[in-house]
Amino acid sequence: MCRGIAGVIGSRIVGVERARCKLKPISLAPRLATFRRKAVGTTIIQIGRAGKRVVLWLDSDDAIVIEPRMAGLVLVVDPPDQQHLRLRIRLRGRGIPELMYWDRRGLGSVRLLSPRQYAAAFSPEKLGPDALQITPDLLQGRLSTSRREIKVALLDQRAIAGIGNLYASEILHRAGVHPQQRCDKLSRPQWTAICEATLDILREAIRHEGSTLSDGTYRNALNKQGGYQNHHRVYGRQSQLCPSCARSHVVRIVQAQRSTFYCPRCQAKGRSS
DNA sequence: CATATGTCCTGAGAGC
DNA sequence: TGCTCTCAGGACATAT
Numbered sequence: 001m002c003r004g005i006a007g008v009i010g011s012r013i014v015g016v017e018r019a020r021c022k023l024k025p026i027s028l029a030p031r032l033a034t035f036r037r038k039a040v041g042t043t044i045i046q047i048g049r050a051g052k053r054v055v056l057w058l059d060s061d062d063a064i065v066i067e068p069r070m071a072g073l074v075l076v077v078d079p080p081d082q083q084h085l086r087l088r089i090r091l092r093g094r095g096i097p098e099l100m101y102w103d104r105r106g107l108g109s110v111r112l113l114s115p116r117q118y119a120a121a122f123s124p125e126k127l128g129p130d131a132l133q134i135t136p137d138l139l140q141g142r143l144s145t146s147r148r149e150i151k152v153a154l155l156d157q158r159a160i161a162g163i164g165n166l167y168a169s170e171i172l173h174r175a176g177v178h179p180q181q182r183c184d185k186l187s188r189p190q191w192t193a194i195c196e197a198t199l200d201i202l203r204e205a206i207r208h209e210g211s212t213l214s215d216g217t218y219r220n221a222l223n224k225q226g227g228y229q230n231h232h233r234v235y236g237r238q239s240q241l242c243p244s245c246a247r248s249h250v251v252r253i254v255q256a257q258r259s260t261f262y263c264p265r266c267q268a269k270g271r272s273s
Numbered sequence: 274c275a276t277a278t279g280t281c282c283t284g285a286g287a288g289c
Numbered sequence: 290t291g292c293t294c295t296c297a298g299g300a301c302a303t304a305t
Contacts, residue, residue, distance in 0.1 A: 084283090
């Protein structure tokens with residue numbers, strides 16, 4: 001996502017418009033008039049990320065924070081359809097005419113935050129260290145006293161930032177850890193395995209431009225589908241043969257109201273990988 | 274404090 | 290065919 005919009009760095013914002021969309025408006029803060037007054041005339045000097053959010057740093061020191069959740073897209077080309085286009089940020093100077101926010105379900109948001117607001121919103125107690133920066137010590141230190149199940153804990157953005165539901169299942173399968181294993185029961189080798197699996201899975205998913213699931217929603221900034229869905233080993237594959245052991249079938253369970261997929265043979269409970 | 278649950282939203286797909 | 294129901298999942302508010 002961030003890679004695809006790197007080209008907007010150096011562009012000046014010359015307009016901000018809500019797309020005409022008959023659906024419920026997405027959350028925009030502050031309201032449009034204020035947002036526009038603060039954004040127009042500024043230049044995007046850097047692209048960043050805060051967990052799963054895209055951050056556009058402005059030369060005014062404010063930041064535009066786009067939070068797509070699962071059905072939102074940040075685009076620099078025409079969106080998949082017009083009916084879910086929510087916001088246009090018009091640009092000048094680097095050849096990209098606009099940056100668009102499209103959201104099929106409208107659960108995402110776009111915010112313009114002052115440095116103070118940004119620091120408060122993404123302070124260390126609200127957003128943990130980024131998943132791509134973790135070490136076994138860090139992971140173990142932050143989670144090993146929790147009584148929660150490891151799959152549920154991996155989704156807690158205050159503990160570690162950036163792991164979503166799909167990748168949590170893939171990570172634990174790669175690590176050979178049962179998703180219902182309690183954090184406080186995991187061994188040191190298991191924490192090491194989870195850490196390595198997290199780095200491997202996320203890097204590989206990024207290399208393949210993410211996962212476009214069967215609803216076809218996810219696209220990169222160029223409206224191109226991801227490819228990592230073809231590498232999923234357990235997610236969405238319930239009752240299929242596990243591609244690792246080829247002996248057990250993938251099981252689907254629900255944890256904290258979200259689907260979890262795992263292989264009961266590769267991820268046997270109590271096993272210290 | 275830690276952990277668990279309900280809510281937001283739209284569209285796809287199942288079942289009848 | 291057309292209706293109702295369920296599900297998908299990020300973050301946050303509220304409850305335990």
